[in-house]
Amino acid sequence: MDKIKTTKHNKQSYWIITYGCQMNKSDSERIASFLQSQNFKKAKNKKTADLIIINACSVRQSAVDRVYGQINQIKKNEKKQKIYLTGCLTEKDKQALQPKVDLIFNIKELSTICGGEKIDTYFKIPPLPNNSVSVFIPISTGCDNFCSYCVVPYTRGREYHRPAEEILKEVEMFIKRGFKEIILLGQNVNSYHYKNIDFTDLLQLIENIPGNFWITFLTNHPKDLSEKLIDYVAESKKVCPYFHLPVQSGDNKILKLMNRHYTVKKYIKKVKKLRKKIKDVCISTDIIVGIPTETTSQFKNTAKLMKKLKFDMAYIAQYSPRPQTALSKVKDDIPKKEKQKREQELIKILEKTALENNKKYLGKTKVALITKYEKGYLFGHLKNQKQIKISSKKDLTGEMVKVKITQANPYSLKGELIYDKK
Ligand code: SF4
Structure with missing residues (x-):
């Protein structure tokens, strides 16, 4: 296998392209950290990198198509670049992509990609976050x-x-380094x-670590969301009142x-409980439209549920069959046009309910964690993860600031600084 090597005196450069979920983003932070420990340096941009790592997602066919597109584009560059591929890949995709790249590796074997030794878990490689405020900490992987x-x-x-x-040690390290949010x-x-x-016990152990920081988590499975967790978050000082609870x-x-493994009724009961017990709770969800055999009236039930539960955010996707899954054996019988129509209908509902929810914040004072400063604006989020933009002359990245909410949009808020510091 053709593996790239670099030395202290002849540093090779890398560029990482990440697709998909936060877990992939988190893995990319460990890939970056590992490459730097092997004397690689981050390239100025994709075109100048000696090594390009693509961290792929194959949750939907469209994500896989983007990987093919990316590889074809890299191959057109004048500079001869090595391409390594990792991430969520099915066996079928791996076989098809193998001839197009220099190496396909399982993230669990990250320590071996530059000729290094195999270690028992790649989680032992510390992450290299691309910011200094929030850090992803995986607590588990697989499903x-x-x-x-x-x-x-x-x-x-x-x-x-x-x-x-191991998780506590990693969290402690980032809190000591001044990070303000553990995801x-x-x-x-x-x-x-x-x-x-x-x-819930793990959350409590993390909360016991001294420091002023927030803890958030994802993803929740409705069938496993416990009363113990809801009660704990309701009382917690550091855990964010935010639940990503995919209903599908x-x-x-x-x-x-x-x-x-849950019914609509059970799901509604959990959402009601969250809203009743946790102040300011923000709830987002995932929905798939056009699952094989989904009739118009079954889709309407999803639309009805969205109207009823008034989600703060929903990630709506059109179904595409994935190899190896049970549903891949069932005919993908809902036409693309119909899937698009269903998706648009749900987006309209979401825009309305999310805006209604956000309007309730107008005039209120909240604490926001600032994650970025750009062109005279602070960008960040409230404790319940609602996105906020604030005009400011000063860069307050990493600060928790008090803001008065002045404008509500469906997916974000605008506010004014009350004090520079909390
Ligand atoms: S819970 Fe279901 S949707 Fe989520 S990762 Fe596991 S199998 Fe996939």
Whole structure:
């Protein structure tokens, strides 16, 4: 296998292209850290890099298509560049992409890509966040749920839960370095367990670490979201009142076909509980339209549910069959045009409900964590993850500031600084 090597005196440069979810973004932070430990330096841009790493996503066909497009584009560059490919890839995609790239590697074998030794877990490689405010900390990887449309259990494998002490050590390190937000990641954080520590216990252990910081997490699986967790977040000082709770469909038959293990009624009950117990809670969701056999009336049930639950955010996707999954054996019978129509209908509902929710913030004073300063504006989010933009002469990145909300848009807020510092 043709592996790139670099030395202290002849540093090669790298560029990482990341597709997909936060877990992939988090993995890319470990890839960057590992490459720098091997004397690579970050290139100025993609064109000048000696090595390009593509961290792929194959949750939807469109994401896979983007990987092919990216590779073809890189190959047109005058500079001869090495291309390494990793991420969520099905066996079929790996076989098809193998001849086009220099190396395909499993993220679990990250330590070996430049001729290094194999280590027991790639989580031992510390991440290199691309900012100094928020850091992704994976608590688990893989998934045991086998939702019938999802490729993750095949690409990432079965669930692996990191030892609690390893997670705590990593969190402590970033808090000491001044990070203000810990984003815990897992395909299903609610199923986390290590020895006798469950997810809520883990949150408590992290919260006990001294310092002024917020803790947030994703993704939750509605079937595993416990009362214990809801009660804990309701009382917590550091855990953010934000739940990403993918519903996927508002129709019981479709939920069964998706192998989701909850009913619409049970889902509604959990959302109501979250809203009742947790002040200012913000709830986002994932929805797939055009699952095989989804009738118009079944789709209407999803639209009805969206109107009823008034999500703050929803990530709506058109179904595309993924190799190896149970649903890939069922005919993809909903025409593309119909899927697009259904997606647009849900986006319209979301825009309306998200705006209604955001309008409730007008005139209120909240704390925002500033993550970026650009062209006279601070960008950040409230504790419940609502995005906010604030005009400011000063760069307050990394600060928690008090803001008065002055404008509400469907997906963001605008505000004015009240004090420079909390
Ligand atoms: S819970 Fe379902 S949708 Fe989420 S990663 Fe696991 S199999 Fe995929």
